[in-house]
Amino acid sequence: MSVIARRANRAALAIEGATVLDAPAEALHGIVSRLGPGRLKDALSGVAAAHPLHPVLVTVPVGALVGLAYLDATGGDPGTARRLLGLGLLASPVAIASGLVDWSDTDGPERRVGLAHLVANSAGLALVAASWVARANGARPKRAVTSSVAGLALMGVGGWLGGHLAYALGVGVDTTAFLRPPMEWTDVVAETDLVDGVPVSVTVDQTPVLVVRDRGRVLALGDRCTHRGGPLHESPVRDGCVECPWHGSRFEVTDGSVARGPATRPAAIFQTRVVDGRVQVRSDETRTLRLNPVV
Ligand code: FES
Numbered sequence: 001m002s003v004i005a006r007r008a009n010r011a012a013l014a015i016e017g018a019t020v021l022d023a024p025a026e027a028l029h030g031i032v033s034r035l036g037p038g039r040l041k042d043a044l045s046g047v048a049a050a051h052p053l054h055p056v057l058v059t060v061p062v063g064a065l066v067g068l069a070y071l072d073a074t075g076g077d078p079g080t081a082r083r084l085l086g087l088g089l090l091a092s093p094v095a096i097a098s099g100l101v102d103w104s105d106t107d108g109p110e111r112r113v114g115l116a117h118l119v120a121n122s123a124g125l126a127l128v129a130a131s132w133v134a135r136a137n138g139a140r141p142k143r144a145v146t147s148s149v150a151g152l153a154l155m156g157v158g159g160w161l162g163g164h165l166a167y168a169l170g171v172g173v174d175t176t177a178f179l180r181p182p183m184e185w186t187d188v189v190a191e192t193d194l195v196d197g198v199p200v201s202v203t204v205d206q207t208p209v210l211v212v213r214d215r216g217r218v219l220a221l222g223d224r225c226t227h228r229g230g231p232l233h234e235s236p237v238r239d240g241c242v243e244c245p246w247h248g249s250r251f252e253v254t255d256g257s258v259a260r261g262p263a264t265r266p267a268a269i270f271q272t273r274v275v276d277g278r279v280q281v282r283s284d285e286t287r288t289l290r291l292n293p294v295v
Helices: 003-016 019-032 039-045 059-074 078-103 108-134 142-168
Strands: 186-190 200-204 207-214 217-222 241-243 250-252 258-260 269-275 278-282
Touching: 003 108, 003 142, 019 078, 019 108, 039 078, 059 078, 059 142, 078 108, 108 142, 186 200, 186 207, 207 278, 217 278, 241 258
Parallel strands: none
Antiparallel strands: 186 278, 200 207, 207 217, 217 269, 241 250, 250 258, 269 278
């Protein structure tokens, strides 16, 4: 590991363990978490896109501000530079809102790193906004360029922390991506043990599986919420869905699809059959990480 990588990793670990961030994080969380499960939270989470929306939304301000830096560096048209800067500022609030929604369902180290990510990006945006003000009337004073460059640098730090959240801490990642599903028919429970609409949780090769009889059909899906890993079997089936007890995501028991977020990825679905009164399950999974989770 290079010196830079080692220092960066040390800094990330320090932020993860910085309990001094817990009080401000808790205060902000009290505000953000007032937005409960529902259409607005689904829209900001990215349920309709089947992936988290925040990484997509940030590309607009980042792209605009990188374009600004290029124009500043090459002496490009100051008016175009200011318009790009304005676009970056205009696109930021919705990107921040989607990030806050994702952050509101984190805890501990993830919440601390998320707060640091927010602070770095907000401070960077404030500097960029100051640059926009300083560029009034088509001017490009040196202090405006200094301010936007410093803002972009801070946003780079914020972006790195966002990468740490996703790639090191797994925020936004389908929490079932590394589970190993049963590929052969596997005996899990006696059919007579199933009560209509009441899920049963079983573990098959370390993979939690929810088995339920719903209106006469025996169904099986992953017993781990794809959002942050909540236990889906704790909820009875209502309107054809199980509801995660942690943040309220709802999954259709017939096909695992997301009926309500903040989860954006569907639950894993297993094939079922009944042989001699015993329910058996298996998966037709083909994705490499699930089949070879240690590779
Ligand atoms: S863990 Fe967040 S909704 Fe299930």
